Amino acid sequence: MKLSVRSSKVEQSHIRSMSRACNAMNGINMAQGVCDLEVPRVVIEGAYRAMNEGINIYTPTEGLPRLRQAIASKMKRFYDVDVAPEQVLVSDGATGAFYTACMALLNPGDEVILFEPYYGYHRSTLVSLGAVPKFVHLEAPEWKVDLGALEAVVTPKTRAMVICNPANPSGKVYTRVELESIGNFAEKHDLIVFADEMYEHFLYGDAVHITALSISSFKDRCVVLSGFSKVFSITGWRLGYAIAPVNVIEAMAQLNDLIYVCAPAPLQIGAAVGLEKLEDSYYMELARIHQHKRDLFCDALREAGLTPSVPMGAYYVMTDVSSVAGNDDFEKAMAILEQTGVASVPGRAFYHDDAGKNMVRFCYSKPLEVLEEAAERIRKLR
Numbered sequence: 001m002k003l004s005v006r007s008s009k010v011e012q013s014h015i016r017s018m019s020r021a022c023n024a025m026n027g028i029n030m031a032q033g034v035c036d037l038e039v040p041r042v043v044i045e046g047a048y049r050a051m052n053e054g055i056n057i058y059t060p061t062e063g064l065p066r067l068r069q070a071i072a073s074k075m076k077r078f079y080d081v082d083v084a085p086e087q088v089l090v091s092d093g094a095t096g097a098f099y100t101a102c103m104a105l106l107n108p109g110d111e112v113i114l115f116e117p118y119y120g121y122h123r124s125t126l127v128s129l130g131a132v133p134k135f136v137h138l139e140a141p142e143w144k145v146d147l148g149a150l151e152a153v154v155t156p157k158t159r160a161m162v163i164c165n166p167a168n169p170s171g172k173v174y175t176r177v178e179l180e181s182i183g184n185f186a187e188k189h190d191l192i193v194f195a196d197e198m199y200e201h202f203l204y205g206d207a208v209h210i211t212a213l214s215i216s217s218f219k220d221r222c223v224v225l226s227g228f229s230k231v232f233s234i235t236g237w238r239l240g241y242a243i244a245p246v247n248v249i250e251a252m253a254q255l256n257d258l259i260y261v262c263a264p265a266p267l268q269i270g271a272a273v274g275l276e277k278l279e280d281s282y283y284m285e286l287a288r289i290h291q292h293k294r295d296l297f298c299d300a301l302r303e304a305g306l307t308p309s310v311p312m313g314a315y316y317v318m319t320d321v322s323s324v325a326g327n328d329d330f331e332k333a334m335a336i337l338e339q340t341g342v343a344s345v346p347g348r349a350f351y352h353d354d355a356g357k358n359m360v361r362f363c364y365s366k367p368l369e370v371l372e373e374a375a376e377r378i379r380k381l382r
Helices: 005-009 014-024 041-052 065-079 093-105 120-128 147-153 176-189 246-259 265-277 280-303 329-340 368-379
Strands: 088-091 111-116 132-137 158-164 192-196 222-227 240-243 307-309 316-320 359-363
Touching: 005 120, 014 329, 041 265, 065 088, 065 240, 065 265, 088 093, 088 246, 093 120, 093 192, 093 222, 093 240, 093 246, 111 120, 120 132, 132 147, 147 176, 158 176, 176 192, 280 307, 280 316, 280 368, 329 359, 329 368
Parallel strands: 111 132, 111 158, 158 192, 192 222
Antiparallel strands: 088 240, 222 240, 307 316, 316 359
């Protein structure tokens, strides 16, 4: 059968292709962002109890009221931001929330600004819907935003921009000053801002997460995206959410119903229980553990003669691999995999041009004993 034009525009994820190559040789997969740590017991028990209580049928497409309220309460608890439950949509992962937000707000031909290195699914989602990505390059290792570069890509067709904070793959954490400057830019050009805040609790050193909803110039033009895959280690549950003005949530809900119907009912209760019962110490320990893992693996990369851009948030590290044999990022990533059995993602997955030809990304959110083994292997890289 002849495939649609849309299907030809979506490329295979380099993360998945490297994962397959890693699995074929029974290696250590540091390509895919699977947070394979232990799931908090209260989250599992909350979902199990919900199943036993018969919460196994369709929910409102916007999500169960209990979870929407828990998300709104979380925004007040952590960021002192007032959000009404009606401003929350629960979807099938933050990816699903982003997809429905783009469908509700963008038209084919609209231009959307991405900071690169970008998260590949952001670009793929935009392209699949006929939007046109425009790119603003951030330079390692500090990944500073150049407002002049932002102004240079704006055209009459520019409709929106995407901010990933903390950023996958760079680990950049945006400061309040940066966000306010970007907010002023968005306000000046009347742009929608999609703010992906999935890694909001993965912060290191003195880094602080500033939600876009706390920036006055963002408030009426912002869709915040987050979820539970990483913070509760439940990537397979597919639970994410969006926070936006009520009229946007209502439009997104119609599309969410069409595409996903609803997020899994008992799993929504598990996530709600996690938000309600886990103390601040849980989130602090999560950050502490990942900072230790970051430092352990970055030290190993340096010992191997590589140059990591040490992240301030999330749990990925972009690494310069100029010293590794190979003509480009793919050959270098494969050389690392073949020599050490450790999989990474070629830099091309995060750039629209060849800017990533000497870079790869590693995900260090692994059980400590696995990460220590990966670090030991990387140290032996020739």
